[in-house]
Amino acid sequence: xTARRVGSAILLALVLLAxxxxxxxxxxxxxxxxxxxxxVDDAVAxxxxxxxxxxxxxxxxxxxxxxxxxxxxxxAGDVRSGGxxxxxxxxxxxxxxxxxxxxxxxxxxxxxxxxxxxxxYRTADWVGAAVLxxxxxxxxxxxxxxxxxxLAGADYDGGLAIPDPAFAASALGALGYFAGAEGYGLDFYxxxxxxxxxxxxxxxxxxxxxxxxIYDAGLTTANSAYVAQESGxxxxxxxxxxxxxxxxxxxxxxxxxxxxxSAQDFISFVISEPGQTTLADAGSYPTRTGVSGPTVPxxxxxxxxxxxxxVTHKDDLLADYQQLFGS
Amino acid sequence: MVLVxxxxxxLVEIVVRxxxxxxxxxxSSPEVRTAAVNSVGLSVAVMLLAVPLGTAMAVGLRHxxxxxxxxxxxxxxxxxxxxxFVLGYSWTQAYGRAGFTDALVGVHWQGVLGPxxxxxxxxxxxxxxxxLLAAVGLAARAEPDLERAARASGASGTTVLRTVTLPLxxxxxxxxSVLVFVLSLQSFAVPQVMGAPAGFTTLTxxxxxxxxxxxxxxxxxxxVALALVLVxxxxxxxxxxxxxxxxxxxxxxVAEPAGAPFSRRPSASRWVAAGxxxxxxxxxxxxxxxxLSAALTRAVGLPPRPSNWxxxxxxxxxxxxxxxxxxxxxxxxxxxxSVLVVIGGCVALLEHRRFGRGVATMSxxxxxxxxxxxxxxxxxxxxxxxxxxxxxILVAYLAKLWALAHRPITGALDxxxxxxxxAARASGAxxxxxARTVALRPMAPAxxxxxxxxxxxxLHEVTMSSLLYGPGSETLAVIVLNxxxxxxxxxxxxxxxxxxxxxxxxxxxxxxLSRRLRLRRPADTxxxxxRRENAQHARARG
Numbered sequence: 108x109t110a111r112r113v114g115s116a117i118l119l120a121l122v123l124l125a126x127x128x129x130x131x132x133x134x135x136x137x138x139x140x141x142x143x144x145x146x147v148d149d150a151v152a153x154x155x156x157x158x159x160x161x162x163x164x165x166x167x168x169x170x171x172x173x174x175x176x177x178x179x180x181x182x183a184g185d186v187r188s189g190g191x192x193x194x195x196x197x198x199x200x201x202x203x204x205x206x207x208x209x210x211x212x213x214x215x216x217x218x219x220x221x222x223x224x225x226x227x228y229r230t231a232d233w234v235g236a237a238v239l240x241x242x243x244x245x246x247x248x249x250x251x252x253x254x255x256x257x258l259a260g261a262d263y264d265g266g267l268a269i270p271d272p273a274f275a276a277s278a279l280g281a282l283g284y285f286a287g288a289e290g291y292g293l294d295f296y297x298x299x300x301x302x303x304x305x306x307x308x309x310x311x312x313x314x315x316x317x318x319x320x321i322y323d324a325g326l327t328t329a330n331s332a333y334v335a336q337e338s339g340x341x342x343x344x345x346x347x348x349x350x351x352x353x354x355x356x357x358x359x360x361x362x363x364x365x366x367x368x369s370a371q372d373f374i375s376f377v378i379s380e381p382g383q384t385t386l387a388d389a390g391s392y393p394t395r396t397g398v399s400g401p402t403v404p405x406x407x408x409x410x411x412x413x414x415x416x417x418v419t420h421k422d423d424l425l426a427d428y429q430q431l432f433g434s
Numbered sequence: 435m436v437l438v439x440x441x442x443x444x445l446v447e448i449v450v451r452x453x454x455x456x457x458x459x460x461x462s463s464p465e466v467r468t469a470a471v472n473s474v475g476l477s478v479a480v481m482l483l484a485v486p487l488g489t490a491m492a493v494g495l496r497h498x499x500x501x502x503x504x505x506x507x508x509x510x511x512x513x514x515x516x517x518x519f520v521l522g523y524s525w526t527q528a529y530g531r532a533g534f535t536d537a538l539v540g541v542h543w544q545g546v547l548g549p550x551x552x553x554x555x556x557x558x559x560x561x562x563x564x565x566l567l568a569a570v571g572l573a574a575r576a577e578p579d580l581e582r583a584a585r586a587s588g589a590s591g592t593t594v595l596r597t598v599t600l601p602l603x604x605x606x607x608x609x610x611s612v613l614v615f616v617l618s619l620q621s622f623a624v625p626q627v628m629g630a631p632a633g634f635t636t637l638t639x640x641x642x643x644x645x646x647x648x649x650x651x652x653x654x655x656x657x658v659a660l661a662l663v664l665v666x667x668x669x670x671x672x673x674x675x676x677x678x679x680x681x682x683x684x685x686x687x688v689a690e691p692a693g694a695p696f697s698r699r700p701s702a703s704r705w706v707a708a709g710x711x712x713x714x715x716x717x718x719x720x721x722x723x724x725x726l727s728a729a730l731t732r733a734v735g736l737p738p739r740p741s742n743w744x745x746x747x748x749x750x751x752x753x754x755x756x757x758x759x760x761x762x763x764x765x766x767x768x769x770x771x772s773v774l775v776v777i778g779g780c781v782a783l784l785e786h787r788r789f790g791r792g793v794a795t796m797s798x799x800x801x802x803x804x805x806x807x808x809x810x811x812x813x814x815x816x817x818x819x820x821x822x823x824x825x826x827i828l829v830a831y832l833a834k835l836w837a838l839a840h841r842p843i844t845g846a847l848d849x850x851x852x853x854x855x856x857a858a859r860a861s862g863a864x865x866x867x868x869a870r871t872v873a874l875r876p877m878a879p880a881x882x883x884x885x886x887x888x889x890x891x892x893l894h895e896v897t898m899s900s901l902l903y904g905p906g907s908e909t910l911a912v913i914v915l916n917x918x919x920x921x922x923x924x925x926x927x928x929x930x931x932x933x934x935x936x937x938x939x940x941x942x943x944x945x946x947l948s949r950r951l952r953l954r955r956p957a958d959t960x961x962x963x964x965r966r967e968n969a970q971h972a973r974a975r976g
Contacts, residue, residue, distance in 0.1 A: 140905075169905040171822075172912075177901045179648035180657075180806050184813030184901075185821070187448065192821060198649075206649025271630060273643040305547075305631040312627065315523075315923055318735035320532025321547070338924075339733035339742070421647070429465075432633065 259298030266323030350408030488564025571606025778839030805897030822904020
């Protein structure tokens with residue numbers, strides 16, 4: 108057999124496999140499965156889909172779940188090869204979602220029950236489904252910070268870790284909040300640098316590093332810290348004053364799926380009371396008032412970043428920050 | 435064309451069409467320059483350390499009298515089995531502050547989270563690739579008769595190594611150098627996890643940071659432009675090397691390799707075993723022990739004592755979904771490795787022509803592309819028909835790992851003597867029989883080595899498959915990525931331990947096969963002078 112024949116046989120096999128496995132990417136209608144793109148935790152996404160399918164028999168939800176960078180790359184690939192293949196996008200931060208709205212890929216619709224979600228978690232294009240809280244994590248043998256500014260004190264000299272806002276949108280939300288907060292500003296970060304703070308890539312790496320004993324304390328997400336603490340890691344979690352920074356994950360309808368009632372039903376379900384209870388049971392913080400989620404200390408203070416300002420000044424914020432911590 | 439040219443062309447098109455005017459600004463920024471210098475400097479340093487290390491291991495393990503040789507040959511490959519990001523974590527856990535050595539003897543390596551740590555882990559993870567290529571080179575290219583002749587003429591072992599063994603290995607070492615350089619250049623997880631705390635950025639970490647905000651089209655274009663810089667850097671290094679070195683490095687086989695390598699003092703073999711043991715304890719043993727400890731310990735940060743041990747992490751990752759995903763991953767890896775060996779062989783055959791050398795150089799360009807960018811390129815090129823299917827993931831593996839198959843094969847191919855094929859044909863053998871009996875036998879170690887390295891790499895490839903999967907095409911990567919998040923190191927470590935153990939399954943039949951291939955070599959039927967001389971040594975000592 109010649110090399111050309113072998114090549115042809117391989118090519119033919121690939122084409123046949125492609126025919127067998129490729130998907131129909133035509134417009135969605137009520138009978139089509141709903142395609143969900145998300146970066147939320149896998150356990151949350153799976154639980155939500157399961158509950159929705161139970162409540163809406165006959166409607167299937169298919170899932171693509173990946174971290175934000177991969178999710179963005181997938182969307183960018185879709186857009187340049189025939190259009191976004193998702194009917195619903197559930198992002199982990201408003202910055203990502205605003206980028207998709209600006210490209211006219213999602214938005215223009217919110218469900219009827221959207222007003223049941225607090226106003227700070229929704230816009231005309233999306234509605235917040237889950238919240239990440241940026242909190243302080245510390246080793247048990249160092250004092251717990253009472254305020255964020257305590258972290259720039261001698262107790263944490265050379266032992267503080269913060270997540271990189273150029274990698275994690277939640278860290279960018281915190282940077283945006285502190286940059287505009289009275290008494291903080293970028294001087295807060297300058298103080299951290301002066302006390303030897305180091306930057307790691309993600310909040311999860313902060314939690315792991317503090318639990319391992321590499322760092323004394325750091326900024327991380329409440330979910331990550333409580334999961335580690337509840338499984339036995341020797342760490343403490345505090346919600347310092349003026350408050351844990353809330354970063355919400357919005358869910359939106361794809362513009363190409365504007366007519367899909369299944370996709371609309373899914374979004375309505377996610378923010379409904381049963382949906383939010385499912386989300387909370389799976390370990391995520393709900394946006395809906397009255398649904399109790401994972402651990403929140405009594406009277407825990409919470410602050411909201413100014414998302415429109417952060418979206419507008421993202422590059423300047425990062426550039427100023429990188430002057431201090433490097434890129 | 436399908437695997438490299440079209441996808442890369444689509445990336446170029448994106449930068450030209452969507453980044454007009456901004457590309458120059460992106461590429462001239464000081465951050466990008468620093469990242470590029472870091473990437474190239476790191477890759478050169480890794481190459482300069484990993485290739486000699488891998489070669490030394492292969493040369494050391496060449497002699498059958500090394501105590502525990504079968505064990506060492508498997509042990510040196512272990513870092514390839516462990517996913518890159520887990521290897522980074524295990525080194526931090528082994529040598530960092532509050533790590534294994536800190537707890538045991540009160541010593542930790544401050545620089546483990548910084549360029550030094552990144553370099554060390556990349557050397558540990560790429561040295562097995564260099565070892566494999568050098569071992570394949572020794573199996574296919576060594577001339578024991580020449581070595582014995584040199585020894586008989588009074589040359590020392592070092593002189594024989596320098597003047598006979600290593601010159602014969604040059605094509606394999608060139609292939610290893612190219613692969614190690616490019617593998618380091620495209621490495622992402624280790625620089626991200628271990629370099630970030632020291633502010634050490636590379637082009638790949640910069641690309642990933644851009645993708646994190648790639649819902650803004652400009653960030654996406656910047657990521658693509660930086661990925662193309664990696665391709666250009668690779669082309670700038672590899673193309674001249676391929677064009678000038680390849681023809682000069684070829685060595686014509688003078689005769690059928692006969693017998694075992696020349697003998698050496700038994701004490702030398704013991705030193706080899708001791709040296710290998712020490713290296714493997716530091717580079718693989720302690721980090722893997724840390725990994726096992728993380729898999730067995732209830733939570734990160736707890737002392738690894740029996741009261742804290744649990745099997746929960748293993749139970750968490752062994753479910754129906756993981757097993758199905760593992761089945762797909764193994765199937766894909768077997769298929770990809772098999773197809774790649776065929777493609778790699780075809781390209782290696784073409785390399786004797788100028789056009790063929792161009793194809794060979796091209797095959798390494800996609801290896802340099804970060805997985806995320808290559809996946810986007812393939813999605814853009816073929817997504818319309820293949821999005822979400824296993825076929826697209828397979829195409830991604832083929833595009834990414836092509837060079838890993840091709841380079842080991844090309845390192846051994848010039849040992850084929852065409853006249854022997856003509857003789858077989860003239861004697862009435864069919865083409866298939868001639869290829870099987872004349873060509874495949876001397877090529878078997880190279881083909882097997884290429885298959886193995888492709889299979890292992892494909893099995894735990896994370897980025898591309900986690901970006902390209904769809905309903906019903908989840909691979910192990912998706913499960914790994916899910917467990918990696920939320921700071922759950924335990925399940926990820928458990929998955930890596932299982933993966934390492936799983937390697938024993940394909941390793942065993944491969945080992946049996948390689949033994950059978952060796953036994954069938956007529957050269958092995960001649961008396962082994964090494965054994966005879968060792969017996970004489972033993973008698974003299976007795």
